[in-house]
Amino acid sequence: MEELQSLLKDQTILPLKINELDSYDVIFDLDFDDSPEQIQYYAELERKLVIVGSVKVQLEELYAELGARPTCTIIGMNALPTFIDRPLLECCATHEIDQVVAQEKLKELGLETRFVKSRVGLVTPRIVCMIINEAYYTVQEGTASREDIDLGMKLGTAYPKGPFEWSQEIGIDHVYETLEALYQDTKDERYKICPLLKTEYLHSFISE
Amino acid sequence: MKLALITHDGKKADMVSFVMKRLRFFNRLELVASNQKTVKILVIPI
Numbered sequence: 001m002e003e004l005q006s007l008l009k010d011q012t013i014l015p016l017k018i019n020e021l022d023s024y025d026v027i028f029d030l031d032f033d034d035s036p037e038q039i040q041y042y043a044e045l046e047r048k049l050v051i052v053g054s055v056k057v058q059l060e061e062l063y064a065e066l067g068a069r070p071t072c073t074i075i076g077m078n079a080l081p082t083f084i085d086r087p088l089l090e091c092c093a094t095h096e097i098d099q100v101v102a103q104e105k106l107k108e109l110g111l112e113t114r115f116v117k118s119r120v121g122l123v124t125p126r127i128v129c130m131i132i133n134e135a136y137y138t139v140q141e142g143t144a145s146r147e148d149i150d151l152g153m154k155l156g157t158a159y160p161k162g163p164f165e166w167s168q169e170i171g172i173d174h175v176y177e178t179l180e181a182l183y184q185d186t187k188d189e190r191y192k193i194c195p196l197l198k199t200e201y202l203h204s205f206i207s208e
Numbered sequence: 209m210k211l212a213l214i215t216h217d218g219k220k221a222d223m224v225s226f227v228m229k230r231l232r233f234f235n236r237l238e239l240v241a242s243n244q245k246t247v248k249i250l251v252i253p254i
Contacts, residue, residue, distance in 0.1 A: 003224050007224065007227050007231065023210065024212040026210070026211045026212070027211075028212065028213045028214065029214040030215065030226075030233075031214065031226060079233075081229035082229075084230050085230070085233055109209070109237070110236070111236070
């Protein structure tokens, strides 16, 4: 907690009491992807805007489990590292009215949004994670080194970062879990995770 | 307008890393905070 406080010097960090959620107008849960069960608390709020990180889950699937639409406005957002720092926030809504309400309120907060279809992986994480996966296959097959691929993609295609560089900044866990969510959702071979990527992901849990 | 930013307290190191990787975004909201808005970082222990 002290470490977190030192990072966010001017912010107040408070432990949340679930029954106090109602006292906020706008709630950002950027960690939602990893704790989607929090939907039960948000779904009961009224006249609130809840923005949740939803790259690895599809909001409709959660609503289906609840058996009803939430009583507040909930929108999804690409909150993965590096993507969240872009001037435009990539968001999704399950209903048009949610998009209208959210766009207006977020604009008030100085946050520009672009809405994409509500699907697992959204748009940019899906594409970038697939490129990273492909880059891993290329290394696994011995076609090129990581450094050469990073350099080639930056110089040859004007990508802002090489796939390995980008993967490191996003976090191998997010890349793996996004691809896995896409594979589980679509069962499409395109999203099959490269064994080299999977091995690195597993290594990230093993302390040296 | 009252804002809440929620991160989950499951693993402390992960939470710090979560914030560090999104500092620019958090700082953007800090600007909002200086504009008469209240920003609170809330931590849900899970």
